[in-house]
Every structure is written in structure tokens, then in C-alpha cells.
Amino acid sequence: MHFRNHLYVWDDRFIYVTPGMVSEVTQRHTVTLLIALDPAGFVLGDTDGQQQRYQAALIARHRARSLDASQTRLLSINFDPQSYEHHALSHFLGEHQVRAVILQPGAIDASTMQRLGAGQLDSAALFRLTTTLPRAISGYQPVTINLDMRALHVAQKVKKELPLTSTVAELASDVGLSADRLSHLFSAKLGIPIKSYILWSRMRRAVQLIAQGEPLSAVAYDAGFSDSAHLTRTIRQFFGLTPSFIIKNMQVHML
Template sequence: MKISQRSGRLYLWPGAALVLSPGIDSSLHSHFALQLSYGLEQPFRARLSSDQGWTETRSAIFAPHSAHQIDSDGGLLAHLFIELPRNLQTDVTDLQATFGHDAVFLALAATLLAGLAVAPDLAAALSLRQAWQACALPQSLSAAAYDNRVTVALAHIANAGGFDCGGASLAKHVHLSQSRFTHLFRQQTGMSLSRYLLWSRMLSAVAAVAEGNNITTAAHQAGFADLAHMSRTFRTMMGVPPSELHKMAIAFKQDVTG
């Protein structure tokens, strides 16, 4: 079977996502999550700006909010996205990340590759995600530590799918004034509440596609004004059009309980 005919896999949790897929060449983009990328069968190319030369690599780390672009030449790639508190958002961008040479990770990568040939298994994917994170990141980055009030707010946003999550209602939920809450939220996450809610709605749209909805319906269910708004958001944050979602089998855990 040719690489281009393989179905990708997307595993989605609150705060993290694992993607196994034939490489999708991206436009220059950035997003809230830290990103780990690995070429499962061959190297890929990456760069951090449109006027920068390409770097050929097998493994890379892109810091939160760090612009980047990937050219895969069709090869199979694995990406791990992890949301981090602002105090842990150090500039860890590395286009020649050493985790790709680690013996433990190489065994893990073989399991990731094999996962493309079987039905999606969210529990198995969680174990792989945790093992990859442990191989690739310092211990200081492996355990997110938000202020408890922000943790409660993030859980509320995740469980609500981004709906009814304005500053006033969230502030009331965590017993703060709206101004104090929005300041604390930006301080802790590194982004405004409105920007985070846009990120959350995008993830809700992905979950809606996983439930069998077309992208237009998913966009409306996630609270976007229209498909064009959702498409612009998705492309800006992920570097590819949302139509790529239909090429993947998606497994997700949307609420943060259990």
C-alpha cells in the first residue's frame, strides 16, 4: 500500500493530541501547544520563517507560539501536541532534537508506526503519548502546574466545549472578579481568554468531525460563525485546511473527568 493511501490517526485529549499521518506539508503557522514531531519512516524538512533555509531532520521540537513550517515529501509523520502553562513555556525549539536518537524512543516509534495498521485505541495511545513526552522533554516540562483556579476554569472550558465560557461566567465560577480572572488566565496560559476559547472551539470542531459530522456542521456546533471562520482558524493554528480531518480516524476524550 502506498503511503498516500494510508489513513492517519488523531487521538485527542483535553490539553494534548497525538497525530500519526502521511505527512501534510504545512504553511507557516503557530499555536498554543508545544509540538514534538518525528519522521516515522524518513526525515522531513522544517523551518521557522519563510526567509530561512530548510533543515532536514528526523525529530524536532517547536515551542508554544513558535512559527514553523514542515515539508514532509509525503513521508509518515508523528506529532505530539501538549498544552503548557506559561511558566513552563521556555524556548525549547530544536530542529535537530536528540530524542530521535534515544533507544527507548526508537522502540516507541516502531509502535507508533504499527499503530497506523490497527483500529484507533485511545488507552494505548495515552501510554505512547506519556512515554514520548518522558523521552523528549525535561522532567520540569512533564507535569503542568497551573494555579488551581485556572485549572478549574480550563476543566470547565473543556467540559463545556468552549460554550458559555465568557470571562464573567468563568470568573464567577472560580470566585474572582472578571478583571482579576482574565489577568490571571493570561498570566498562567500566555494567551488571552478569547484566544484560548478559539483554540478550544477548534478542538471541539475536531471532536464533532470524529462523531461523524461534516466540517460545516462541526464548525457550527463548535460555535464558529461559519465554515470560513473555522477554516481560517484551523489553517492559522495548524497550517493545513480542516478538510485533512476527513483523512484520519479520530479518537477523542473530550471531558476531563475519569
Template sequence: MSPARAPSAGWAGTATAAPGLLAFTGAIGSAEPHAHAAVQVLLVLDGEVTLTDRHGHRRRTEAAIIPAGARHGLRAAPGAHGLLAYLDPAHPAGRAAGARIAAAGDADIVSTWQVAARPLVTAAVNSMITGPAALPGVLCSIGPATDTRGLPAVLSRALEAVPQLIDGPLPLSELAARIGVSADRLGHLFAEHLQLPFPAWRRWARLLHAIEAVRGGATLTEAAHGAGFTDSSHLTRVCHEMFGLAPSHLVHLVRPTA
């Protein structure tokens, strides 16, 4: 994908998407306080970036792993560049990142996010690779998930069924019935293994689906309807809640270029 230019907010770079992953490399802008249903990996390659947690603690940051559901704000000075990866909590890399946070301390505090990300700083210092090509090395530096057993079979089946149902209402009860388990049991598995309630994870899955549709040439309205959002305004609200950015910025970055 060729570099794309965001119309404002300081964001300008290259965005890539794959199952369970949305990654951005380039000039980093600012984002209002928000919380997303993904584990966020931040690596600052140049310039100054400050993170703020839900308690108001502020830290200048070289690298951070921010857990799913953690409210945070981002302020970037002009000239800041880096890499941001948004990982599905069900993805092996997302689970490994979540394990690092759990081992580092209080998951709500920005200093914990920095401690969890120390291997990323080492990987960046030891590597001359920058830009999108650096992403595999950064993800590898997070390490394997501590739980080598993988996700429970019931939860795995539920995740596999979501793409077939995502353009509809997708209530937890319907998904649970499809795989032959109670809604209470399935909801507990989402919270226990992905550290997210099902509705939050569903919003993340819908948003990734919409982004993939836009990458394929769909309009914002078409992508919204295909991902189960009521309309493009609904997609806009969710995008702003999860990324602190309007989709006009995010979508511009991931739209295919000629």
C-alpha cells in the same frame, strides 16, 4: 480507528483525539506557515522533513517540540512518515514539553525545538514500536513537568468550566465571573501558566471540541456551531491558522470509518 486517507497535501494516516490531545501518525505532508495554541511534538520516523521558524531559519528535522504560539512552516519530501501530537498547554504532557523548550533556549528558534526533542529521538531508536502504539512511549519520554505543584486552583476551575460554555461567546469576563475572580487576574494566569493569551487558548479548545463532534458523526456545520464558531467558514479559517491545513484534510483524518 482505521487508517483514513487525506484527499491531497500528502497527509494520509490515522488520527486520534482525547481530552487535551490530538495525535496523527502516518504519511506527513506539507503545511504553510502557521501558529497553533498547542504544544506540537514532531517525530519523523522515515523520510525528510524540514521546519522553518518565524525568522526564516530552516532545519531538516528528526524530532522537534514546537511551543504554543510559535509560527512555523513544514515541508515534507515524498515518503515522509512520522508522528505529530498536539498537546493542550494545560495538560501535564503539554506542560512537560513546554518546560523542555524553556530549558533548551530561545523558544522562537527551530534549533531550540530540536534540542528540546532529543529524548524523542532516543526513545524512537530504542523502541521497535511504530504507529499509534508509539504515542504513549513518546509522551513518556518527554518527562514530567518541572512544576510539581500543578496549575493554580483558580485556573483549574476555569478550565473545568469551559466545556459547559464553549458553544457560546465565552468572553473572559464571563468565565472569570463564573469562578469568582477578576478577568485581569484570570487572563494573567492563562498567559503565565499556559504561555498563551486566553483568546488563543479558546480557539484551540473550540477546535478540539469541533473535532470530537465530527468524530461522533456531526457534519462540519454542526460541529462548528456546537463549538461556538460562527459557521463552517469560521472553523475553516481557525483550522488553517492553527494547522496550516484546511479542515477538509484534518476532518477527513479524524472522521470515524466503517
């Protein structure tokens, strides 16, 4: 089975699996679990040029880092602020920005990982990976999360109504709040400013449209970017990838 670049995207998480890659400094709004599928491991770098090698690592949201996984197949599971895992893993990280983790024996099944990289796992099995692998982290414990339905409703609406974009005031009115109160509630409950979340959602939509073969100029307009150059810079910032790489080298699956 041939191991390829695959991106699997749900509403509140995504999986990226690759036979090997090197990326520039990226900074995401997700909490990310990186797992090397080969003994060589991967190297994470910070903005000061410090580097460290890992077999598996948990990366906090907003943490800028570079990645060198040129010597290993790599599994990257990214949890959006809408997900339970985002908040539970943030609690597990505590003050750590990057934390080496150890997975329980048997958590990584070689046959399953090979099928994942070959694009042969169904959506149920894929989603199950995103829930079972965090629980397999040594020392991880589920926690009670106090979320707010108003914040979750707004987050879901932002994604579902794209390419239309409501103002913060319009989103606030939808849940009976002032714009200032919604901004405070959203940041407090989901851990990300609402305007940053809107940008993240637009960028995710852009990746979907690029994978469908839409011209970059049309994607930029549809996703709310000023032009294709702005779109390209933003995708590189979030994913460390260019649109041309996504088009030529990656299979994108919207689930």
C-alpha cells in the same frame, strides 16, 4: 499493516500520525514534539522562508512554522496548556522557539509505531507514549510546576460546556475573581490568554464534529464561528489541514 492518518485527542493533548504530509504555516497553542519515523526526516520553515531539516524537534507554543514531511512517516505529539508536559517542555525549550532533540536509544519502537499508524494501539498504550517520549529526550529533566487550581478549573469548564460559552466575567465569578484578575492569572499560569484558549477549545470541538460527519455550516454554528469559511480558515491556521482532508483522509479518535 497499512499506515494511515490518525488524530487521537484527549482533553489536554493530541497525537497526529501520518504516512507523509506537507502543511502551510500553522501556529498552535500547544508545545509540539515532532518525530520522523524514517531516515529522510522532515523540514520546518519559518515566516522568513528559512528552512531546516530535523529527525526530531520540539516546537514552542505560538511558533509559526511550515512543515514538509513528504518523505517520512511522522509522529506529532501536541501538549495543551492544561498538561504537565506543556510546562515542563516549555521550561526545557527556554528561549528556543524550535529545538532539535535526540531521543534515547530504544525510545522509538518500530513495531509500536507501525501499530500506531494502523490504528491498532489501545488508549492506555497511546497515552503512555505521550508521557514516555518526552522523558526520552536527551537532557530533559522533570521540573516542579506551580499551577493554580482556579486556572485549571476554568480551562476544564471552557472545554466541557461547549457549545455554550461563558463570558470571561462569568468564568471569573465561578472562581471568585474579577474578570481582569482571572485574565492575568490564566495567562500567568497556563501561558495563554483566556480568549485565545477559548478559541483553541472551540476549534478542537469543530474538528471532532467534522470527523463525526456534521455539515460544515452546522459545525461552524455549534463551535461558535461566524460561518463555514471562518471555520475553514481557522482549522487551516491551526492544523495546516482543510475540513475536506479531515473528512476524507483522517481517522479521528476522541479519547
